[in-house]
Amino acid sequence: MPVRVRVPTPLRKFTQGADEVNAQGTNVKALVDDLEKNYPGIKERICDETGKVRRFVNVYVNGDDIRFLQNLETSLKEGDSISIVPAIAGGL
Amino acid sequence: MSFVTGLQCRECGQAYPQQPLHVCDICFGPLEIQYDYDGIKKSIGREKIAARERNLWRYRELLPIDGDPRVGLYSGFTPLVRAHRLGAALGVKELYVKDDSVNHPSFSYKDRVVSVAISKAIEFGFDTVSCASTGNLANSVAAHAAKAGLECYVFIPDGLEQGKIIGSAIYGPKTVAIKGNYDDVNRLCSEIGDKYGWAFVNVNLRPYYSEGAKTHGFEVAEQLGWKLPQHIVVASAGGTILPKLAKGFKELVQVGLVEDTGFKIYSAQAAGCAPIIQALHQGTDVVSPVKPHTIASSIAIGNPADGYDVIQAVKESGGWGESVTDEEILEGIKLLARTEGIFTEPAGGTEVAVTQKLIEQGRIPRDQSIVISITGNGYKTLEAVAPSVEKPYTIAATLQNFDELFQALSPRVSVKAVAV
Numbered sequence: 001m002p003v004r005v006r007v008p009t010p011l012r013k014f015t016q017g018a019d020e021v022n023a024q025g026t027n028v029k030a031l032v033d034d035l036e037k038n039y040p041g042i043k044e045r046i047c048d049e050t051g052k053v054r055r056f057v058n059v060y061v062n063g064d065d066i067r068f069l070q071n072l073e074t075s076l077k078e079g080d081s082i083s084i085v086p087a088i089a090g091g092l
Numbered sequence: 093m094s095f096v097t098g099l100q101c102r103e104c105g106q107a108y109p110q111q112p113l114h115v116c117d118i119c120f121g122p123l124e125i126q127y128d129y130d131g132i133k134k135s136i137g138r139e140k141i142a143a144r145e146r147n148l149w150r151y152r153e154l155l156p157i158d159g160d161p162r163v164g165l166y167s168g169f170t171p172l173v174r175a176h177r178l179g180a181a182l183g184v185k186e187l188y189v190k191d192d193s194v195n196h197p198s199f200s201y202k203d204r205v206v207s208v209a210i211s212k213a214i215e216f217g218f219d220t221v222s223c224a225s226t227g228n229l230a231n232s233v234a235a236h237a238a239k240a241g242l243e244c245y246v247f248i249p250d251g252l253e254q255g256k257i258i259g260s261a262i263y264g265p266k267t268v269a270i271k272g273n274y275d276d277v278n279r280l281c282s283e284i285g286d287k288y289g290w291a292f293v294n295v296n297l298r299p300y301y302s303e304g305a306k307t308h309g310f311e312v313a314e315q316l317g318w319k320l321p322q323h324i325v326v327a328s329a330g331g332t333i334l335p336k337l338a339k340g341f342k343e344l345v346q347v348g349l350v351e352d353t354g355f356k357i358y359s360a361q362a363a364g365c366a367p368i369i370q371a372l373h374q375g376t377d378v379v380s381p382v383k384p385h386t387i388a389s390s391i392a393i394g395n396p397a398d399g400y401d402v403i404q405a406v407k408e409s410g411g412w413g414e415s416v417t418d419e420e421i422l423e424g425i426k427l428l429a430r431t432e433g434i435f436t437e438p439a440g441g442t443e444v445a446v447t448q449k450l451i452e453q454g455r456i457p458r459d460q461s462i463v464i465s466i467t468g469n470g471y472k473t474l475e476a477v478a479p480s481v482e483k484p485y486t487i488a489a490t491l492q493n494f495d496e497l498f499q500a501l502s503p504r505v506s507v508k509a510v511a512v
Binding site for chain 1: 103114115116117118119120121122224272275276278279281282283286287294295298330378380381383395397398400
C-alpha cells in the first residue's frame with residue numbers, strides 16, 4: 001500500500017534531500033513507523049516522546065488535517081498523498 | 093547597529109545564527125529573535141526616540157534589521173484616539189482606540205510586519221516576495237513590493253471581499269486565489285516556499301515579520317506618555333500580534349523605557365472561528381483546529397500557528413478572551429463608527445464587541461485604562477456591513493421633496509410618512 005509523502009525542508013536531511021518519498025502503512029501511525037525504518041531519526045521530529053504529533057507539526061492526508069480525521073489512527077489507502085507541514089503565522 | 097544576537101526556538105530552546113529560517117529543525121517550533129538587551133538599554137532613550145521620524149522605525153534598536161530600513165518609512169505611528177464617546181457607551185472611564193485602520197500605505201496593522209519583513213528580505217538578498225494571506229497581508233506585501241521594486245506573488249483564499257482582492261491587484265503582483273480557506277492557502281504556501289526559494293514574509297521570514305507587530309504596542313506606550321495600558325484587547329487569527337504586544341511591553345520595561353506597572357491582555361475571536369478562545373475557556377493550551385464560518389474573514393484561521401503562545405501570553409498577563417457572534421461583530425463595527433467616527437473591518441468589530449462583553453462580565457474593570465487595538469479598515473470589507481446599514485433616501489431634486497423627507501425623518505414633527 002504505497003502512499004506519497006511530501007517532506008518539508010527541515011526533514012530532508014533524513015531523506016537525502018528528497019522532497020517526496022514513498023512509504024507504507026495502513027494508518028498514519030504505521031506510516032510514521034515505516035518512515036522511521038527507512039529514514040532513522042525522522043519520527044522524533046514528527047512525534048514527541050509520548051508518541052503524539054508535535055504541537056507545531058501539521059499532517060495532512062489528501063489535503064485534510066488529520067486532527068479533523070482520526071489523528072494518528074487515520075487510515076490510509078493506496079495512492080493517498082500525505083503532507084507534513086510546519087504551522088504558519090498569518091491573518092488579521 | 094543591530095542588537096540581534098541570533099534566533100532561538102520558543103519550544104525547545106535550540107539556538108541558530110541569523111538566517112531566513114522560520115521553524116526549528118528539531119521540533120518545528122517557531123523561532124524567536126534574540127537581542128542584546130543590555131546593549132539596547134545603554135543605547136536607547138525616550139528623548140532619542142522622540143527626536144526620530146514618526147514611523148515604526150523609531151524603535152529600530154528593538155527590530156531585527158542590520159542596516160537602514162528599506163521600506164515602511166511612512167508606516168506606523170498611527171493615532172491613539174482618546175475614545176470618550178465609545179467609552180461612555182461602554183460605561184468605562186478611560187478608553188483608547190489604537191487605530192491601525194489608517195496605517196500607511198495599505199490601511200492595516202500588516203504594514204508594520206511587512207515593513208520589517210521586506211526590509212529583511214532585501215538584506216538577505218531575495219528578489220521575490222510573497223505571502224499567504226487573508227487579504228490585508230497581501231495588500232501590504234503588494235504595496236511595499238511595488239515601492240521597493242521587487243517581484244511579488246500573493247496567495248489568498250478564493251471568496252475574499254472585493255476590496256481586498258482589488259486592494260492587492262492594483263499594485264501589480266501576481267495574485268493567486270486558492271480554492272479553499274486560509275488554512276489550505278497556508279499549507280500550499282509552505283510547500284511553495286520550500287520549492288521556489290522566495291521570501292514568504294509569514295513563512296520563512298516569520299521570525300522577522302512577527303517582530304514588526306511589537307511596534308503597535310511600543311506606540312501605545314509612547315502615546316500614553318511612556319506608560320503601559322492596564323488592559324489591551326486585540327483579535328487573534330494565526331495568533332501573531334497578541335504575544336508580540338506582550339513581548340514588546342516587557343521589552344520596554346527591560347530596556348528602561350517604561351515602569352513595570354503590569355498589563356492585562358485579552359484575545360478576541362469570532363464565535364464562528366474561535367479555536368483559541370475554546371482552548372482558553374476549557375483550561376487547556378492544546379488548540380484544536382476548527383473549520384471557520386464567520387463574516388470576519390481576516391481572522392478566519394481555524395489552525396492558528398501561534399495559538400499556544402496567545403494562551404500563554406494571556407494567562408501570564410492575567411487577562412482573558414472571549415468570542416462574539418457575527419451579529420455582535422456587525423454591531424461592534426457600527427458602534428465604533430457611530431461613536432468615534434472610525435470605520436473598521438469585522439476583525440475590529442470583533443474587538444469592540446469582545447471588549448464590551450468583557451466589561452459586562454466584570455473581567456475588565458470600568459475605572460482603569462483600556463486600549464482596543466483596531467487592526468484593519470472597513471472600506472475594504474463593504475460587503476460585510478452593506479446589508480446592515482441604512483440605504484440612502486432617493487428623492488427628486490426639489491426642495492419640496494426634501495421638505496417632505498425631512499418631516500418624515502424628524503421625530504419632532506408629526507406628519508404622515510412620505511414614500512421615498
